[in-house]
Amino acid sequence: MTIKLFFELVEMKAKTASVLPFLIGLCYSYYRYGTLHLGYVGLYFVAMFIFNMAVDILDNYNDYKHATEEHDYKEKTNIIGREQLSLRLLFWLMTGMIVFSAGLGLWLATQVGWPLFWMGLYCYAVGIFYSSGPKPLSSLPLGEVFSGVTMGIMISLICVYLNAFEAFHWHFFEVLSIVIIALPNTMWIANLMLANNICDLEEDRKNKRYTLVHYIGKKRALSLFVTMNVIALMSIGLSVILNLAPLSVLLSYLIVPFIWQQTKRFLQKQDKQETFICAVKILAVGSTIQVLTYLVGLLIPLF
Numbered sequence: 001m002t003i004k005l006f007f008e009l010v011e012m013k014a015k016t017a018s019v020l021p022f023l024i025g026l027c028y029s030y031y032r033y034g035t036l037h038l039g040y041v042g043l044y045f046v047a048m049f050i051f052n053m054a055v056d057i058l059d060n061y062n063d064y065k066h067a068t069e070e071h072d073y074k075e076k077t078n079i080i081g082r083e084q085l086s087l088r089l090l091f092w093l094m095t096g097m098i099v100f101s102a103g104l105g106l107w108l109a110t111q112v113g114w115p116l117f118w119m120g121l122y123c124y125a126v127g128i129f130y131s132s133g134p135k136p137l138s139s140l141p142l143g144e145v146f147s148g149v150t151m152g153i154m155i156s157l158i159c160v161y162l163n164a165f166e167a168f169h170w171h172f173f174e175v176l177s178i179v180i181i182a183l184p185n186t187m188w189i190a191n192l193m194l195a196n197n198i199c200d201l202e203e204d205r206k207n208k209r210y211t212l213v214h215y216i217g218k219k220r221a222l223s224l225f226v227t228m229n230v231i232a233l234m235s236i237g238l239s240v241i242l243n244l245a246p247l248s249v250l251l252s253y254l255i256v257p258f259i260w261q262q263t264k265r266f267l268q269k270q271d272k273q274e275t276f277i278c279a280v281k282i283l284a285v286g287s288t289i290q291v292l293t294y295l296v297g298l299l300i301p302l303f
Contacts, residue, residue, distance in 0.1 A: 001085065009060060009079055009090075010053035014280070017151050017192065018052045020287035021185045025159025027294040028181045031246065033164035040108060040162045047104035048155065054097035055127040059138070061090055062131040063207075098128075112165040119158050126150045139204075141212035143197065144190040152186025153179055177244050183235035184290055187228040188283040194225055195279035199272040222267055229263055229282065236290060246297020252289050259286060 001009075022045060030036055064080040064087075080090065102124065109117040126146050130137045137146050157178050161168055168174070179186075197204065197211040198221050204211055213221045236252050239245040259282050266278040 001089075005079070005083055005085075009057055009085070011056040012053075014056075014192075015049070015052065016284045016287065017185075017189050018048060018155060020283075020291060021152055021155040021182060021189075022048065022159050023291045024181060024185060024287070024294065025156035025178075026163070027291060027298060028156070028178065028244070029160045029163035030298060031294070032160075032177070032244070033167055035167070036163050037112075037165075040112060041159060043104050043108060044158065044162055047101040047108070048158075050097050051101040051124070051127060054094040054101065055130065057090055057094040057097075058128065059131040061087070061094065062136065098124075108162070112162055115170070116158065116161060116165075119154060119161070123150055123154050123158075136209075139209035139211065141210070141215050144193045144212055147193045148186040148190030152189045153182045156182040156185070177242070180235055180239050180242065181244055184232040185283075185287050187232035187235075188279075188286055191225055191228045192279045192283055194221060194228070195266060195270075195276055196272075198222070198225070198270045199276050218270070222270075225266065225279075226263060229259060232286065233259070245294055248297035248300070249290065249293045251293045251296070252286070255285055255289050 007013075022041075026036065026041065060078060060080055064078045079085065080087070102120075105120045105124075106117070109120065126137065127150070130143075130146065137143055157175070160178055194212070197213045198218060201211075201213050201218065205214065216224070233253070233256065236245075236249060240247060240249050262278040262282050266275045269275050
């Protein structure tokens with residue numbers, strides 16, 4: 001297997017969905033608690049990244065095995081069939097990655113406390129059952145919720161906990177503060193899943209995958225896509241109002257025209273090859289700007 005094929009298999013282009021929630025968690029940790037445990041969060045990043053790659057292999061693996069014969073998805077769309085990759089090799093590769101990342105997570109839990117174990121257990125359960133089992137989460141009208149919450153909120157929450165476990169308290173408003181900070185990523189990651197399901201609606205039905213779009217229809221799904229973009233942008237301002245982020249984060253609103261442009265393009269046409277990239281761009285640009293403007297506020301006391 002070539003590096004190029006491996007990167008496609010693990011969907012390397014989509015890794016902003018896990019890296020950026022991690023980075024915003026780092027920023028908030030320093031802003032709110034003034035502490036960073038770089039050794040712990042460095043190991044967490046490695047474990048998170050490897051598990052994320054394993055989950056993407058698992059998704060392709062399960063999609064290939066469960067695809068029906070009504071169309072040419074197996075032979076022409078799925079990378080495993082298209083490139084004739086060995087299922088046995090992929091099984092042991094993703095199993096090794098999951099075991100290795102889980103080992104790192106268990107060691108970290110022994111160092112910082114068992115709340116990390118329970119948060120990690122939730123993330124592993126969602127990651128594995130997202131495409132596995134008799135009723136995979138991705139084939140249900142819950143995929144957007146689980147992907148958004150797990151990657152948008154839980155990655156940031158774990159990052160903050162690792163950096164501030166000595167001072168962290170499991171109070172409602174303490175957790176709610178992290179949720180608000182993570183809300184832009186949560187909405188944009190959920191929108192990534194929603195856009196994917198909108199584009200794949202007919203193919204999903206042929207594969208007996210009945211996602212949220214199947215139940216609410218394309219028109220309402222597109223309205224939901226717009227609504228989640230609005231919530232993401234509103235939560236950025238709310239984080240500043242509640243003093244959860246420096247004033248500089250308001251500079252994120254400079255990208256509103258870009259987000260609106262990409263949203264309009266997707267509303268006009270929903271196609272996996274042409275316009276699905278709009279949701280990817282909104283996530284990548286929106287989340288990156290949130291992190292960069294947060295960093296400006298941390299580095300320049302004026303903000």
